[in-house]
Amino acid sequence: MKFWSQTFIPTLKESPADAEIASHKLLLRAGLVRKLGGGLYTFMPAGLRVVQKISQLCREEMDREGGIEMAMPFIHPVDNWQEGPRWAAAREIMYRVDHAGAGKGRSKEPEFVLGPTHEEVITPLVKSEITSYRDLPKNFYQIGPKFRNEIRPRYGLMRAREFIMKDAYSFDATDEGATESYHKMKRAYAAFFLRCGLKTIAVEADTGVMGGSFSHEFMVPAPVGDDDIVYCDASGYSANREKATSGLVPKDFADAAPSGALEQFPTPGVVTIAALAAAPYGVAADQQFKTLVYMGDGKPFLVILRGCDDLEEAKLGALGFQLWRQATAEEIEPVLGAKPGSLGAIKGTIKNPSALAGIFADHAIHLIGNGTTGANQEGCHVRHVNVVRDLAITSWGDFRTVRAGEPDPKSGQPLQIARAIEVGHIFKLGTKYSEKFGAVYTDDQKQSHPMIMGCYGIGISRTLQAVVEQSNDADGIIWPWFVAPWQVLVVNLDPADAAASALCLQLAQAAESAGADVLIDDRAERPGVKFKDADLIGLPLRLTVGGRGLKEGIFEMKWRTAKEVSKVAIVDAATVITAAVRQAAGQA
RNA sequence: CGGGGUGUAGCUUAGUCUGGUAGAGCGCCUGGUUUGGGACCAGGAGGUCGUAGGUUCGAAUCCUAUCGCCCCGACCA
Numbered sequence: 001m002k003f004w005s006q007t008f009i010p011t012l013k014e015s016p017a018d019a020e021i022a023s024h025k026l027l028l029r030a031g032l033v034r035k036l037g038g039g040l041y042t043f044m045p046a047g048l049r050v051v052q053k054i055s056q057l058c059r060e061e062m063d064r065e066g067g068i069e070m071a072m073p074f075i076h077p078v079d080n081w082q083e084g085p086r087w088a089a090a091r092e093i094m095y096r097v098d099h100a101g102a103g104k105g106r107s108k109e110p111e112f113v114l115g116p117t118h119e120e121v122i123t124p125l126v127k128s129e130i131t132s133y134r135d136l137p138k139n140f141y142q143i144g145p146k147f148r149n150e151i152r153p154r155y156g157l158m159r160a161r162e163f164i165m166k167d168a169y170s171f172d173a174t175d176e177g178a179t180e181s182y183h184k185m186k187r188a189y190a191a192f193f194l195r196c197g198l199k200t201i202a203v204e205a206d207t208g209v210m211g212g213s214f215s216h217e218f219m220v221p222a223p224v225g226d227d228d229i230v231y232c233d234a235s236g237y238s239a240n241r242e243k244a245t246s247g248l249v250p251k252d253f254a255d256a257a258p259s260g261a262l263e264q265f266p267t268p269g270v271v272t273i274a275a276l277a278a279a280p281y282g283v284a285a286d287q288q289f290k291t292l293v294y295m296g297d298g299k300p301f302l303v304i305l306r307g308c309d310d311l312e313e314a315k316l317g318a319l320g321f322q323l324w325r326q327a328t329a330e331e332i333e334p335v336l337g338a339k340p341g342s343l344g345a346i347k348g349t350i351k352n353p354s355a356l357a358g359i360f361a362d363h364a365i366h367l368i369g370n371g372t373t374g375a376n377q378e379g380c381h382v383r384h385v386n387v388v389r390d391l392a393i394t395s396w397g398d399f400r401t402v403r404a405g406e407p408d409p410k411s412g413q414p415l416q417i418a419r420a421i422e423v424g425h426i427f428k429l430g431t432k433y434s435e436k437f438g439a440v441y442t443d444d445q446k447q448s449h450p451m452i453m454g455c456y457g458i459g460i461s462r463t464l465q466a467v468v469e470q471s472n473d474a475d476g477i478i479w480p481w482f483v484a485p486w487q488v489l490v491v492n493l494d495p496a497d498a499a500a501s502a503l504c505l506q507l508a509q510a511a512e513s514a515g516a517d518v519l520i521d522d523r524a525e526r527p528g529v530k531f532k533d534a535d536l537i538g539l540p541l542r543l544t545v546g547g548r549g550l551k552e553g554i555f556e557m558k559w560r561t562a563k564e565v566s567k568v569a570i571v572d573a574a575t576v577i578t579a580a581v582r583q584a585a586g587q588a
Numbered sequence: 589c590g591g592g593g594u595g596u597a598g599c600u601u602a603g604u605c606u607g608g609u610a611g612a613g614c615g616c617c618u619g620g621u622u623u624g625g626g627a628c629c630a631g632g633a634g635g636u637c638g639u640a641g642g643u644u645c646g647a648a649u650c651c652u653a654u655c656g657c658c659c660c661g662a663c664c665a
Contacts, residue, residue, distance in 0.1 A: 013614060013626065014600045018658055038657065093663075116664090151589080151663055165665055217665095226664080313662080425665060459665030493624065528625040535625090546624060556624095 001508045001518040002486065007045050011533050021224045023469035024156035026477050030537045032485075039153025039161035041461075046537065049485035049517075050464050051164060054196060055143050057482060058166050058458060061192040065184040067141045067168055072121045074145055075112050080120040082109070085436040088322055090116065093148045095161075114147035119433050119455060122169045126451070127439035133173045136441060136451065137181055141168035143460060155224060157465040158421065164461040170454040171434075173441055178452035182214075182428045185456045189218055189424050192458070197480020197588065198467055200423065203229050204239040206314045207427055218424035218458075220466045225421040232408035232415050242314035245398050246406035246415055249363045256369030260384040262346070268379045271341025273307040276372065276381065284308075289365065289373035289385065291343040293332045296321035299357040300335050304345055304391065306364050309400040318397055319360060337376045344373035346382060347392045358394035361387075423463045429453040477538030478560050481588035486519035487511075488581070489539040491530050493546035495522045503545050503570065507555065510574045511543070514581035535560070540584060543577070 008031075015025035018035070027033045032047030043051055059069065075097060081087050096110035115121065122140060130138065146165040153161050170181035186202065193200040198220055205217040217240055219229050230244035231237060239245075270276050273290060276283045288307030293300055296319060305311060316324050329339050336343050337351030345359050365371075371385040385391070404417040434440065434450040442448050464483070471478045481487060488511040494500040501522070508518040519539065521530050527546070534542055544556040544565075555573070557580065558565045568576045 012599065016599065017594085017601090020659070035657095146665075148664065152659095152661090154659080159664075163665070167665085422665065457665050462665055526623060526625090526627065528623095528627080531625045533626085544624085548624065 001512055001520060004519060004521045004523050007519075009046050009533075009537065010044070011536055019156065021155055021158075021469065022472055023224075023465045024158070026468050026472055026536075027156055027465060030477055033157065035156075039150055039159070041157055041160060046485040047464075050479075050483055051460060053483045053485070054460055054463055055164075055166070057195045058143065058192050058460065061188040061195070062139075062141050062166070062168060064191070065139070065188040067139050067188070069142060070140050071142050071144060072115075072118050072125075074115045074147065076115045076121055078109050078111060078113050080124060081113060083437065084120040084123075085432050093150070095147050095149055116146055116148045117165075117167055117455070117457065118142070119169065119429075119453075120437075123433045123437040123439050123453070126169075126171055127434075127437050130171065130439075130451075131441055133441050133443045137170060137172040137177050139168055139170040139181060139184075139454075141166060141456075155465070157461045158224070159226065160461065163459060166458040166460055168456040170456070171439070171451040172453075173443065173449070173451065175452055178428060178430075178454055182426060182454050185426050185454065186216060189426065189456070189458065193218060193423065193463075195482050195588075196463060196467055197483060198423070198463065198470060201229070201231070201238055201420075203231070203420075204243050205425065206240060206242040206317065213428050213430050215425065215427045217422050218426075219420035220423055220470060221418050221420045222466070222469050223419050224469060225419040227420050227422050228417050229420045230402050230404075230415050230417050232411055232413055234413040235408050235411035237408055237410055237415075241402060241417065242312055244402040244415070245409055246402045247409040247412060248406050249366055253366050255366055255388045256386070258384070258386040258389045259370040262382055262390060263384055264375055264377075264380055264382050266379060267381045270379070270381070271339075277307070281381075283372045283381075283383075287368055287371055289344065289368065289371050291345050291374060293327040293336065293340070293343065294324050295327045295331065296324045296357050300327050300331060300355060301357040302345055302359040303399055304359065304361040304365055304393070305400055306362070306368060309362065309364055311399055312401040315397070315399045319358070321357075338374065338378055342374040342376060342378050342380065344376055344382060344385075345392070346373065346375075346385060346390050349376045349382075351376065353392075359392060360399065361391065361393045361396050362399040363396055364400055421462070421466045421469070422459075423466050424456075424458045426456045427454060429455055472538070475532075476536035479538045479540055481540050481584050484517075484539055485537070486539050487516040487584070488518045488541045488543060488577075489534055489537075490518060490520045491534060491542060491544045492520060492522050493527050493530065493544065494550075495524055497547065497550075499550055500545050500547065503550065503555065507543050507545065507573055507577060510577040511541075511581055514578040515585060516541070516581045541580060 010031040012029045015029050019025040019028055031044050033041045035041055094116055095114040097112035098110055143166045145162055147162050150159055150161055153159050172178040172181055200218045200220050202216045203219055205215045207215045228241035230239050230241050273285050273288055277285050285308035286306050290305040290307050292303045335352050335355045365387055372381055372383045373385050375382045405414045408415050431450040434453055439451050440448045441451055467483055468477050490504045490508050492500055492504045504520055508520055511518045538560055540560050542558045549555050553570050554567045556565050557568050
């Protein structure tokens with residue numbers, strides 16, 4: 001048990017001006033965290049307890065599924081990263097350690113970086129330590145700080161430069177084994193978030209720079225989330241918007257026949273979809289082609305969409321480029337022969353087609369029978385464009401962003417979209433890292449194979465804030481039982497009175513022996529202050545001792561989630577408290 | 589990195605447009621009265637007005653630069 005006067009819980013009446021969202025304000029007001037700088041937070045004593053509670057729950061669920069805990073350094077030799085498969089993409093987000101003498105006689109690269117994750121450390125380790133199929137599978141995990149030079153830290157712990165993460169890495173000999181490891185983690189994650197009192201949904205996700213074959217994200221629906229999730233209640237389909245597809249284009253769709261000869265027509269000054277859709281042209285956006293130019297590993301390529309659709313950039317990952325970005329006007333003109341706004345992909349109108357790495361079309365342009373597109377000539381567009389007849393498509397894919405209301409691919413029911421916070425992400429990585437680092441094992445036929453890997457992350461500090469974001473009211477935080485910094489708050493309204501203090505101690509001991517963590521508010525504050533603080537810090541169960549009750553031989557018991565207060569006879573204290581604690585722990 | 593905001597006491601802020609040398613609430617300290625939902629009275633401490641230049645007799649206020657922080661977008665646990 002802990003006495004309030006002997007720990008440090010600096011609560012605030014007003015929230016600091018730089019907090020915008022409920023959870024961020026409450027973390028500050030309840031004295032759980034303090035800001036050091038943008039995306040850098042100190043965990044105050046009570047906040048640290050929550051971190052430890054969440055970490056312990058995570059540890060238990062990882063151990064249950066065969067995870068093996070270890071601890072790797074968070075300062076990494078840069079060599080590990082340069083030898084790894086994603087240095088080009090990852091270097092931007094890494095902090096470099098610039099110590100005295102760094103880089104002497106070497107390149108400009110730093111000698112060390114701060115680890116954003118640990119694939120580049122664990123894989124070489126496993127390479128040298130594990131060589132036989134007999135030692136597989138293995139799943140190593142750790143809980144500790146991670147560092148990412150976030151482009152824009154925000155919302156307190158939600159997106160921080162330094163944050164606490166649980167990261168796990170599985171190594172398997174067979175693909176089936178790797179899939180099994182993946183499902184174990186999926187199970188562990190579901191159990192973990194459940195015990196945190198968080199409502200999450202697992203959605204299909206893009207693998208991003210991590211690479212790998214498939215992936216799920218664990219999402220907490222919340223308007224302040226960074227991601228959009230697309231889902232359908234009828235079919236159970238759910239996916240990150242980056243990955244989501246809709247049933248907009250039926251599989252057995254047949255392209256419309258050509259409807260007329262290509263015809264160039266003047267469109268002076270028209271450089272947007274909207275302008276071409278307006279009078280006097282009146283070409284509906286869904287009958288226009290949108291021609292986008294990207295650079296993939298230094299070479300331009302085209303992406304063709306319907307005029308009414310938006311590109312989902314993450315989906316370009318399917319094209320196999322390491323890095324891609326939008327091309328600049330200067331890069332576009334020599335290849336297409338025109339500036340953005342007048343571009344098109346009609347055969348024969350591209351100035352230098354051999355410079356292109358490809359022309360990739362979104363399936364949805366099949367829906368255009370008689371389209372209009374740019375002529376690669378300023379002030380000119382072309383009508384009666386037919387997808388099959390007129391465009392030289394290299395390959396087809398799904399590149400457009402799904403919109404709410406489009407049909408679900410399975411059920412045909414309208415898809416819904418909601419904001420969500422990503423608290424966990426699991427990847428089946430395959431052999432991307434093991435091949436690069438030479439992490440191979442020998443099978444029972446004396447054959448050598450790269451290990452099949454998976455990696456699994458949980459944002460511990462982000463989970464903490466997600467819990468607060470999901471569980472609060474106008475008065476403060478409402479901690480779920482197992483992540484509360486303490487589960488029971490004993491409020492002593494008369495700390496100067498010996499009888500009151502003795503009773504508080506007795507109640508605290510009863511709660512503690514029933515298995516709860518107890519905080520005793522023994523501060524010489526007025527009752528109003530104590531009750532306000534009690535609601536603010538949000539411990540699940542409150543026991544109140546005061547002179548009024550002492551005279552009647554009672555104390556009061558109140559759940560943070562309830563309005564009513566129940567009076568309990570002091571003689572029944574042990575029984576009632578034990579029952580309450582066990583009930584809460586059992587239900588949670 | 590682009591766009592938008594903002595910086596005044598530990599916290600919340602007024603004052604900035606229209607220049608005249610900084611005010612309040614909360615919190616803190618002292619004394620007293622109070623004591624079951626953020627008490628009251630009296631007294632007190634605390635501010636290089638983010639920083640650096642400039643304009644001016646005079647700058648929190650006007651100008652320039654710079655830094656921090658917050659929000660929107662691309663990236664991520």
